[in-house]
Structures are given as structure tokens and as C-alpha cells.
Amino acid sequence: xxxxxxxxxxxxxxxxxxxxxxxxxxxxxxxxxxxxxxxxxxxxxxxxxxxxxxxxxxxxxxxxxxxxxxxxxxxxxxxxxxxxxxxxxxxxxxxxxxxxxxxxxxxxxxxxxxxxxxxxxxxxxxxxxxxxxxxxxxxxxxxxxxxxxxxxxxxxxxxxxxxxxxxxxxxxxxxxxxxxxxxxxxxxxxxxxxxxxxxxxxxxxxxxxxxxxxxxxxxxxxxxxxxxxxxxxxxxxxxxxxxxxxxxxxxxxxxx
Amino acid sequence: xxxxxxxxxxxxxxxxxxxxxxxxxxxxxxxxxxxxxxxxxxxxxxxxxxxxxxxxxxxxxxxxxxxxxxxxxxxxxxxxxxxxxxxxxxxxxxxxxxxxxxxxxxxxxxxxxxxxxxxxxxxxxxxxxxxxxxxxxxxxxxxxxxxxxxxxxxxxxxxxxxxxxxxxxxxxxxxxxxxxxxxxxxxxxxxxxxxxxxxxxxxxxxxxxxxxxxxxxxxxxxxxxxxxxxxxxxxxxxxxxxxxxxxxxxxxxxxxxxxxxxxxxxxxxxxxxxxxxxxxxxxxxxxxxxxxxxxxxxxxxxxxxxxxxxxxxxxxxxxxxxxxxxxxxxxxxxxxxxxxxxxxxxxxxxxxxxxxxxxxxxxxxxxxxxxxxxxxxxxxxxxxxxxxxxxxxxxxxxxxxxxxxxxxxxxxxxxxxxxxxxxxxxxxxxxxxxxxxxxxxxxxxxxxxxxxxxxxxxxxxxxxxxxxxxxxxxxxxxxxxxxxxxxxxxxxxxxxxxxxxxxxxxxxxxxxxxxxxxxxxxxxxxxxxxxxxxxxxxxxxxxxxxxxxxxxxxxxxxxxxxxxxxxxxxxxxxxxxxxxxxxxxxxxxxxxxxxxxxxxxxxxxx
Numbered sequence: 073x074x075x076x077x078x079x080x081x082x083x084x085x086x087x088x089x090x091x092x093x094x095x096x097x098x099x100x101x102x103x104x105x106x107x108x109x110x111x112x113x114x115x116x117x118x119x120x121x122x123x124x125x126x127x128x129x130x131x132x133x134x135x136x137x138x139x140x141x142x143x144x145x146x147x148x149x150x151x152x153x154x155x156x157x158x159x160x161x162x163x164x165x166x167x168x169x170x171x172x173x174x175x176x177x178x179x180x181x182x183x184x185x186x187x188x189x190x191x192x193x194x195x196x197x198x199x200x201x202x203x204x205x206x207x208x209x210x211x212x213x214x215x216x217x218x219x220x221x222x223x224x225x226x227x228x229x230x231x232x233x234x235x236x237x238x239x240x241x242x243x244x245x246x247x248x249x250x251x252x253x254x255x256x257x258x259x260x261x262x263x264x265x266x267x268x269x270x271x272x273x274x275x276x277x278x279x280x281x282x283x284x285x286x287x288x289x290x291x292x293x294x295x296x297x298x299x300x301x302x303x304x305x306x307x308x309x310x311x312x313x314x315x316x317x318x319x320x321x322x323x324x325x326x327x328x
Numbered sequence: 329x330x331x332x333x334x335x336x337x338x339x340x341x342x343x344x345x346x347x348x349x350x351x352x353x354x355x356x357x358x359x360x361x362x363x364x365x366x367x368x369x370x371x372x373x374x375x376x377x378x379x380x381x382x383x384x385x386x387x388x389x390x391x392x393x394x395x396x397x398x399x400x401x402x403x404x405x406x407x408x409x410x411x412x413x414x415x416x417x418x419x420x421x422x423x424x425x426x427x428x429x430x431x432x433x434x435x436x437x438x439x440x441x442x443x444x445x446x447x448x449x450x451x452x453x454x455x456x457x458x459x460x461x462x463x464x465x466x467x468x469x470x471x472x473x474x475x476x477x478x479x480x481x482x483x484x485x486x487x488x489x490x491x492x493x494x495x496x497x498x499x500x501x502x503x504x505x506x507x508x509x510x511x512x513x514x515x516x517x518x519x520x521x522x523x524x525x526x527x528x529x530x531x532x533x534x535x536x537x538x539x540x541x542x543x544x545x546x547x548x549x550x551x552x553x554x555x556x557x558x559x560x561x562x563x564x565x566x567x568x569x570x571x572x573x574x575x576x577x578x579x580x581x582x583x584x585x586x587x588x589x590x591x592x593x594x595x596x597x598x599x600x601x602x603x604x605x606x607x608x609x610x611x612x613x614x615x616x617x618x619x620x621x622x623x624x625x626x627x628x629x630x631x632x633x634x635x636x637x638x639x640x641x642x643x644x645x646x647x648x649x650x651x652x653x654x655x656x657x658x659x660x661x662x663x664x665x666x667x668x669x670x671x672x673x674x675x676x677x678x679x680x681x682x683x684x685x686x687x688x689x690x691x692x693x694x695x696x697x698x699x700x701x702x703x704x705x706x707x708x709x710x711x712x713x714x715x716x717x718x719x720x721x722x723x724x725x726x727x728x729x730x731x732x733x734x735x736x737x738x739x740x741x742x743x744x745x746x747x748x749x750x751x752x753x754x755x756x757x758x759x760x761x762x763x764x765x766x767x768x769x770x771x772x773x774x775x776x777x778x779x780x781x782x783x784x785x786x787x788x789x790x791x792x793x794x795x796x797x798x799x800x801x802x803x804x805x806x807x808x809x810x811x812x813x814x815x816x817x818x819x820x821x822x823x824x825x826x827x828x829x830x831x832x833x834x835x836x837x838x839x840x841x842x843x844x845x846x847x848x849x850x851x852x853x854x855x856x857x858x859x860x861x862x863x864x865x866x867x868x869x870x871x872x873x874x875x876x877x878x879x880x881x882x883x884x885x886x887x888x889x890x891x892x893x894x895x896x897x898x899x900x901x902x903x904x905x906x907x908x909x910x911x912x913x914x915x916x917x918x919x920x921x922x923x924x925x926x927x928x929x930x931x932x933x934x
């Protein structure tokens with residue numbers, strides 16, 4: 073399924089060259105079991121790592137700066153085990169693994185502490201994010217996923233959430249993103265905590281335009297009516313992606 | 329009189345008289361030895377073991393060098409190094425990714441003072457505390473071997489005492505004699521035991537194992553991590569890897585200063601803590617009164633050179649009547665004795681015995697002095713006074729408002745699984761193992777504010793530093809005494825068979841609307857709602873669109889609390905951006921461990 077999704081955007085060999093050092097950014101924000109849908113599915117991450125390695129990547133890394141205790145989040149979400157079992161290296165944040173990152177043109181993070189250590193020597197970046205309900209910014213998907221690379225007093229960004237998420241889309245222009253709709257956190261997000269909050273979406277999106285992927289996920293998978301989250305419009309206004317997914321060349325495949 | 333007048337027990341005029349006759353007897357003995365040559369001693373019982381540097385005797389063959397190198401004091405050093413390394417290993421593995429069933433609290437669980445005092449205060453023996461028999465039984469046979477063979481804290485003191493020792497031999501002999509101040513530890517022990525009987529467990533203040541764990545947790549491990557991080561060292565060297573922030577602790581400076589002071593005191597009095605303050609040592613001292621083996625001095629060989637005192641760790645006076653309860657069984661005296669007069673013997677003769685010999689051809693009979701002072705040197709009057717001290721100390725501690733349920737500190741937020749406060753004070757030994765294992769740094773050693781002197785260094789949560797992670801019960805896993813009962817995730821969250829009980833709540837979160845950005849400052853925020861980990865969320869929002877002072881339209885999600893759902897985990901307080909004085913904060917009220925501290929009439933009936 074993952075191979076078909078990536079095939080639809082041109083195939084992995086189009087993105088990953090032999091010898092690439094690839095960083096994959098899953099969402100491991102909380103200390104939650106995979107079935108609760110608050111974190112990236114470890115099965116999906118494992119499959120992605122296998123494909124990337126098969127495409128000839130010299131090294132694959134997985135990194136995140138979770139909200140809860142990093143070690144426990146990586147362990148109990150199954151991400152650490154899935155990454156290591158498939159030959160990827162796991163990076164946990166420590167006090168010295170952050171550097172000041174310059175993001176020219178960003179409104180809020182023109183200079184901000186960034187979880188830099190795992191990025192040393194990296195040539196390709198892939199985001200793999202779950203789809204989650206989120207009260208303040210409506211939904212958390214691919215663009216929000218980069219929030220987990222920030223350090224510092226990042227809890228202030230909620231005062232201007234739609235600009236920070238647009239900034240994140242500017243900060244990280246990934247090789248491609250995977251929006252994992254296998255489990256969708258429909259309510260009580262982004263933490264979840266109850267199986268009744270989760271539905272099985274049976275859908276996987278691969279995209280080079282993360283804004284389009286998020287827009288599709290929001291209206292089609294999370295099933296939200298009405299206008300898209302403001303941050304997608306903000307990103308569009310800055311030329312960072314196309315929130316009207318109908319305008320994007322799209323290919324749909326059915327599995328089984 | 330069984331004390332022989334040398335124990336300082338305060339038995340009136342006896343000592344002087346006894347000393348006088350002792351001198352006379354020794355005079356006679358020495359003359360017997362030097363002039364007559366042959367001295368017959370009444371020897372009986374199992375053969376004596378000598379740990380001599382070189383084998384002596386008629387054959388005159390030297391043992392090979394490697395064998396001579398492995399004398400018993402060397403074995404002792406190996407044992408000390410082993411147990412110290414084991415202790416470091418346990419501190420190192422007291423962490424989520426390293427725990428893996430390691431017995432990280434083992435030193436506390438074999439500590440007889442912990443076992444005895446909690447048995448007295450709670451009338452029960454929790455989980456692994458029965459392991460203390462592993463220490464009690466050998467102590468009854470061999471004496472205080474723990475003090476110089478196993479105790480990591482004692483190893484620390486001995487090591488620094490040895491490292492910085494610049495004394496000349498004569499001074500060493502002087503400094504390692506017994507002093508009456510060494511009685512203090514027995515006084516401390518008795519006060520602690522009396523307090524425990526009243527239900528206030530204070531042994532952790534001066535139990536060496538508790539001090540060791542506490543010091544490494546709150547001062548040494550964080551300092552080491554800071555150094556490793558700054559030096560760019562590998563995560564494998566960190567005590568607490570995968571922690572995005574340097575761990576910090578309330579009162580780390582004080583715990584650090586205490587260890588510096590106590591270690592520094594070794595320069596003034598060697599083994600100051602062990603000899604003067606150690607409550608565990610005092611207990612083992614009492615137990616070793618019955619020890620079957622002991623250091624025995626063959627007075628017919630002894631030349632009174634006093635070299636045996638020069639490295640005596642316990643200041644147990646091996647050169648005269650041995651203070652059995654002070655002896656650490658370090659064997660230095662046997663090593664130091666040039667005459668092989670000292671040995672470690674099974675039930676040696678204790679009573680004064682006649683010695684028969686010949687002097688100038690005539691038969692002479694004299695008395696061997698009693699060579700043992702079995703009981704700790706504490707007179708009955710002082711014993712009584714000490715008991716009274718303990719009885720008085722209890723109300724002084726317990727009447728402090730901080731530990732009273734009428735005026736308990738709102739910041740005395742105990743970790744999940746903690747028993748009700750009264751029972752908690754019977755159980756907590758302030759070892760701070762829970763604080764050591766806590767992955768978020770939320771557990772802190774209490775200062776005087778949160779629990780008075782009685783609750784000093786007990787675990788409380790500070791949600792500004794960390795938060796109680798939902799799917800975590802590590803603190804309950806490592807607690808050696810059941811102050812935090814061992815609980816499962818299901819029990820903590822009220823799942824499965826615990827559904828009827830509901831989740832464990834450690835407190836309740838409150839909003840300070842005057843400081844909350846959406847409520848008071850027309851500014852969007854609600855990080856608190858976002859991170860609230862329960863489902864459904866304990867924080868809801870009133871959503872309101874309004875025109876700000878500058879004319880812009882904002883959507884404000886004004887948060888409110890649903891108290892039935894709040895478990896007091898404090899992640900809302902931790903993530904609140906109003907950094908100095910959080911707009912949402914947890915206080916202890918509403919904790920489920922005690923009905924006296926509940927908040928809602930219908931607690932958990934949702």
C-alpha cells in the first residue's frame with residue numbers, strides 16, 4: 073500500500089538516490105500505545121524505512137522531540153522498536169542537541185532553537201504523520217508534525233498558531249510526506265487516549281506538497297465541513313503549497 | 329561488672345581501680361614474657377586463624393608473593409569495590425530504559441534499619457524488606473562486617489579518609505582511639521526507633537544507604553550529567569539519557585553541602601559519619617554484641633605497641649578491651665600487628681583467666697584482663713534520657729502544621745499510588761529512589777515548606793519542573809517500603825478490573841483567570857487543553873469571538889476545568905506559557921488517597 077502510494081508520486085527511486093542519508097520524522101509526541109492513534113503507526117514507519125533502505129539509502133534516521141518524556145514516548149508508541157528493527161537509527165533530544173536555526177522569511181521562528189543533531193549530514197527528509205483532531209488549530213497533520221523539531225519555549229506559539237504552522241511549512245520543505253490515515257483521531261486530540269476516539273481510515277497519502285496533503289486529509293479523511301484551517305491558507309499565501317487539493321495532479325489507487 | 333572499666337559506661341569509681349590493677353597485671357605479664365620465655369596460655373576451642381602478612385613458624389618457608397598479596401584486607405577492599413560498583417550500577421539503571429527488572433533498590437531492601445523501623449511503624453513487612461535477614465544473620469555471627477565490607481557510603485568515607493590522610497603514625501594511633509562522642513549514634517538510633525513506634529519514620533535522615541541514594545539522585549547524578557553533556561560525551565555515560573532538559577532538584581545545594589561536609593569531616597575524625605552519626609551502624613553494633621567471631625588479642629604475645637590502633641576503622645580499641653559493637657571487622661589491626669597477637673577467633677575466652685608461668689624459676693599466676701566490651705557504651709541513665717528525647721520529639725514533629733490534615737501544604741502533591749499521609753509518614757524513608765526514576769523530573773525532594781522537618785526530602789511533585797506522565801508508574805515500582813504502593817497502569821488509570829474505583833488522582837488543577845491569556849489578555853492559547861491527556865479531556869473551552877483593543881478579530885478558547893475528570897497530572901501547568909506563576913496549577917486537594925482531602929461531594933461518579 074505504501075509502495076503504491078509512493079509509486080503514485082513517481083516512485084521512491086525518483087526521490088532517494090543511493091548513498092542518501094535520510095531523516096524520517098514521525099509524530100511521537102505522546103506516551104501512547106499505537107492503537108490510540110496519537111502517534112505515527114510503527115508498522116507504517118517500519119515499511120517506509122524498509123523501502124527507503126531498499127532504494128539504496130546509506131543511512132536512515134528517525135527523530136522527534138516529544139512533549140512527554142522522550143524515551144517512554146519512543147518506546148511505548150512502538151516507534152523506537154519499529155525503527156531499530158528495520159535498521160534505522162533513533163535520535164532522542166538532549167540538552168545539547170539543539171542549535172539556533174535561521175528561517176529567513178518566517179514570522180515567528182526567524183531564529184529559534186532547532187533539534188539539529190539528527191540533521192547533521194542528512195540529504196533527504198521525509199515526514200510521516202497521523203491525522204489528528206486539534207481544538208486550537210482544528211487538525212494536526214503533516215505541517216504540524218514539524219513542530220516536534222522545535223526546542224525552546226515552544227508553548228508560546230499557540231498564541232499565533234496559524235502563523236507558526238505556516239512558518240513550519242516554510243522551515244521544512246521535505247522530499248515528500250506521508251499522511252497516515254490508517255488510524256484517525258477524530259476527537260479529543262491531539263492526545264486521544266480512548267479507543268472510541270479512533271476510526272480506521274484505511275487510507276494513505278503520499279505527497280510532495282504537504283499543504284495539499286493536509287487539505288485533503290482535513291476534508292476527506294477527518295471529514296470536516298467548512299473552511300480549511302487558517303494555517304493552510306497562510307501557507308498558500310506564502311507560496312508554500314496548494315490547499316485546494318482538487319487543483320493538484322492526483323492519483324488514487326485502490327488496494328484489495 | 330562486666331565492662332572491665334574500659335568502656336566509659338560511667339560506672340562510678342570502678343574504672344580507675346580497674347585500670348590500676350590492669351597496669352599491674354600487664355607489668356607482670358610483660359616480665360613473664362621477657363624473662364621466663366615460656367608462657368602457657370589456656371587454649372581451648374577451635375583453632376585460631378591468623379591473617380599474618382607472612383607465614384611464621386618453624387618451617388620458615390615464605391609463601392609466594394601473589395598469595396601474600398591476597399591477604400584478607402585485600403579481599404575486603406575487593407568486596408568494598410564490588411558493592412560500590414553494584415550501587416553505582418543500581419543508580420545508573422534506575423531509569424526507564426535500563427530498569428529491566430534490575431533490583432535497583434536492593435541496598436535499601438537489605439538494610440536492617442529500614443526493615444526494622446518500618447516493621448515497628450507499620451507492623452508489617454513490605455515486599456522485599458525481609459531480605460534484611462541476609463544482613464542480620466551474618467551480623468549476629470560475624471559482627472559489623474557490613475560496615476567495612478559492603479556499605480557503599482562507608483566505602484566513600486574510607487576512600488576519602490585514606491586519600492587525604494596526612495597523619496604521622498603516632499597521630500594515627502591517637503585519632504583512632506575510641507571517644508565518648510561515638511555514643512551519639514546509639515542516641516540517634518533510639519530516638520529514631522521511638523519515633524517509628526509513634527508512627528513517624530525519620531531513619532532516612534541518617535541511614536547511610538538512604539543518604540547515599542538521596543545524594544546520588546539529587547546532587548551527584550545530575551552534576552555528572554551536566555559534566556558529560558558539556559563535555560559532549562556519549563549518551564551512554566549519562567545517568568538519565570533521553571531527557572531533553574538537565575534535571576534539577578530543590579535543595580540540591582543542601583544535599584550536596586551535607587555530603588561535602590560529612591566527607592570533609594573524615595579529615596578531622598576518620599570515619600566521622602560511621603563512628604558518630606550512623607544509625608544503621610548503631611543497630612548493627614547492638615546486634616554484633618552477640619557475634620560469635622571477634623577480634624581476639626593474645627595478651628601473652630602483645631607488646632602494647634598500639635600499632636593495631638593506627639588503622640582501626642571503627643575506633644574499637646583492639647589494643648585493650650575490644651569494643652565489640654564498634655568493630656567494623658576491617659582486619660587492619662590483624663594486618664598491622666607485628667607480633668601476630670591479634671586474630672579473628674570463634675568465641676574466644678571472655679572472662680578473666682589465670683595465666684601460669686615461671687618467673688626466676690618460681691611459678692607465678694596472674695590474670696589476663698578481660699579483653700572485650702560487648703555492649704555499646706551507653707549508660708542506663710543516658711538510655712532512659714534518650715527514650716524521653718524520642719518521646720518528646722514525636723509531638724514536636726507531628727504538631728507542626730505542615731503535616732496536619734487541617735493545614736497540609738497545597739503543594740504537598742504526592743505521587744500516584746502513595747498511601748494516605750499518616751501512613752506515608754510511617755513508610756517513607758526519604759531515599760528518593762522514586763525521584764531518581766521519574767522520567768519527567770516532576771518528583772522533587774520536599775523542602776521544609778511542604779512537609780515540615782518530618783516530611784523533609786519526601787517526594788512531592790512540582791509541575792513547573794515536570795508532570796506526572798499518564799502511562800507511567802515507575803515510582804511505585806522502585807519504592808522499597810510501600811510508601812508508594814506498587815500499582816499497575818490499569819490501577820492508576822482506573823481501567824479493567826479497577827473501573828469501579830476510577831483513576832488515581834493526585835490533586836486538582838485550577839485556573840487563575842487573572843493570568844490566563846484567553847481569559848484576561850484577549851490572546852489565544854489553550855496549550856493546557858491540547859496536552860490534557862485524559863479522554864474525554866478534563867479541560868473544556870468556552871469559544872468566543874471578539875474584537876480586540878486594536879480592532880483585530882480573535883477567536884478565544886477560554887479554558888475551564890471539569891473537576892470530575894482531572895487527575896492532577898499537571899501537564900497543563902507544565903506547558904502553561906505563563907512561566908513564573910502559571911495560569912493553571914495543581915494543588916493537592918482532590919487526591920484520591922485520602923477521603924479527608926477530597927474536593928467534590930460526588931467524587932468520580934461521572
